[in-house]
Structures are given as structure tokens and as C-alpha cells.
Amino acid sequence: MQAAVWPAEMVTPKHAILSDHARQFDELRFAYPVVSRRSKGLSIGVNVNPDKVCNFHCLYCQVDRRVPPRDRTVDFELMVEEVEFLLGLSQSGQIWQHPRFKGTPLELRRVNDIAFSGDGEPTTYERLGEAIVEVGKLRESQGLTELKLIVITNGSRLGEPEVIRALEGLQAGPYEIWAKLDAGTQAWFEKVDGSGLPLRQIVRNIIAAGQKLDLTIQSLFPTLGGQGPSDEEIGAYIGRLHEMLKAGAKLKLIQVYTTARRPADDSVGVLPDERLDEIVARVRREVPVAVEGFYGRNWE
Ligand code: SF4
Numbered sequence: 624m625q626a627a628v629w630p631a632e633m634v635t636p637k638h639a640i641l642s643d644h645a646r647q648f649d650e651l652r653f654a655y656p657v658v659s660r661r662s663k664g665l666s667i668g669v670n671v672n673p674d675k676v677c678n679f680h681c682l683y684c685q686v687d688r689r690v691p692p693r694d695r696t697v698d699f700e701l702m703v704e705e706v707e708f709l710l711g712l713s714q715s716g717q718i719w720q721h722p723r724f725k726g727t728p729l730e731l732r733r734v735n736d737i738a739f740s741g742d743g744e745p746t747t748y749e750r751l752g753e754a755i756v757e758v759g760k761l762r763e764s765q766g767l768t769e770l771k772l773i774v775i776t777n778g779s780r781l782g783e784p785e786v787i788r789a790l791e792g793l794q795a796g797p798y799e800i801w802a803k804l805d806a807g808t809q810a811w812f813e814k815v816d817g818s819g820l821p822l823r824q825i826v827r828n829i830i831a832a833g834q835k836l837d838l839t840i841q842s843l844f845p846t847l848g849g850q851g852p853s854d855e856e857i858g859a860y861i862g863r864l865h866e867m868l869k870a871g872a873k874l875k876l877i878q879v880y881t882t883a884r885r886p887a888d889d890s891v892g893v894l895p896d897e898r899l900d901e902i903v904a905r906v907r908r909e910v911p912v913a914v915e916g917f918y919g920r921n922w923e
Contacts, residue, residue, distance in 0.1 A: 807859025
């Protein structure tokens, strides 16, 4: 794959760069570059669920399933080739000449990670383990020993031995696993994540994976019809975190955030900064794990 040369006509402003999480980058089908506020740099996303099928139906999901998918299956070799291509562009600095990234501030012009995410649940991709190994080899061959591999998961399959085995491949280098926990009660979980699974099963899954692997808990608290999670809900959520820690799950970080991008569902809103601050402060007080908060952004 050849590095492209881009015309200099349009420079994307900084705020648009940070909100541009489009899954496509020019002609690429499975890999996409994103400048992200969380990674404080460039993240190379790998979409291993191009069919847009997910076993959760989160109200805040940004995947627009009204638009039919371009691909229904992953072309494994092409996916790896695309990641290699983007790594090459980033390493050479050419990526910062692309119209979309030309306005990226200097401090964000660094490659932070390669993230397996997708338009669905990455752990449902049967070749995830192989993909982790292959991408890990690219990291090694390019001497990028500090580059993190990240898997973002809703936790629904984290308890399954073959998924844990696949994720253990991450331990060949720096890695993070971001596991979703958006609720403390079954009722809020069902409302926000649209899953019929018992929340206690998700907690058990996170514990099973967390006993072997370091985890980051990612919690998104939106407003639904103008109402955010109650204090009782946050109390129950903290109870779930305690349950995980007590069972020996290695929780390295808790990320508390709210919606920052336009979801497909109109009833979902942004939690005000003050409420987010309250939740972050309470989790910090009551849970012995580092906590980071991320404010939302109104999209209108
Ligand atoms: S788990 Fe992720 S992809 Fe699936 S519906 Fe929720 S936000 Fe969307």
C-alpha cells in the first residue's frame, strides 16, 4: 500500500479533529486513525465488527445502524495491512499532512495506541486473538515498544475462556482492556445498555478477566429524557466496583465520562459538568482505584 499525498486545500479545525471519529479514512475498510482526547494523541482504531452487529443496544451508541454496513466480514490480511499502512504514515509524519489532521496541535502529534473496537463487540470476532498477535508483531518489527494495544469491550464475553486466552496475547507488550460498566442496578443497565443479560453476569465476567489481566473500567453516564443516574444508582455502581476488587480483579483505572458525540438515539443527553464532577469525586472517595473524569460536549 502506497502512502498518499494529499492536496493542501482544507485544514480541519482543532475541535473538528477531536470530534471526528469516523470509521473510514479515505479508502481504508477496517483501520482508521482518530485523534482522541482520552489517548492524548493518535489512536489507530481497528474495526473488527464491520457488520455493525452488537449484542448490546446502548442508547448512546454512535454507530448509525440505519446506514447499511459497507463490509459484513473482516478481510484479515487486508486489516493487518491497513494497520501497517497507518503505522507507516504516522511514523513518517505524513499523516499530519492529511487535510483532516493538518490542524492537530503539536502536543497531540504522537501515536498512542492501536485500539480494537468496532461497530459492535470486538470479543465476538472469532479471530481477535490472531489479530492481537499479528498487530503485536507489527509493533515489534517497527520498534514501537511503547505503543499500547487496547481492546474495548462491553464485557459480555469476558468470562469465556477462549476470550480470556485471546486477550492474554496482549501481555506481550503494553496493553489496556477497557471494560464497560455503565450501571449499578439491573434497571439502569437495561435502560442505558439495552442488554437483556443480568448485570451480575457482566460483573462476574469482569472479575474472571480481571483476575488474569489488568483492566480499565469505562463508565458512561448519560442523561435519559433529561435525567441522569440518581445517587442511589451511583451507590450501587460503587458497590459493583467493590465486589470486583474484593474478588481480586486488577482494576487499574476507572474512567467516568458522559456522552460527547451525537448518538443515534435522541433521548440521550450530556450530563452537566457539575454532576460529572460529583460522581468522579464520590468514586474517588469510595473506591481505592485511580479515577479520571471526561466532560461531555453539547453537540447542538
Ligand atoms: S456495546 Fe458499543 S457498539 Fe455495542 S451498542 Fe454499546 S456502544 Fe454501541
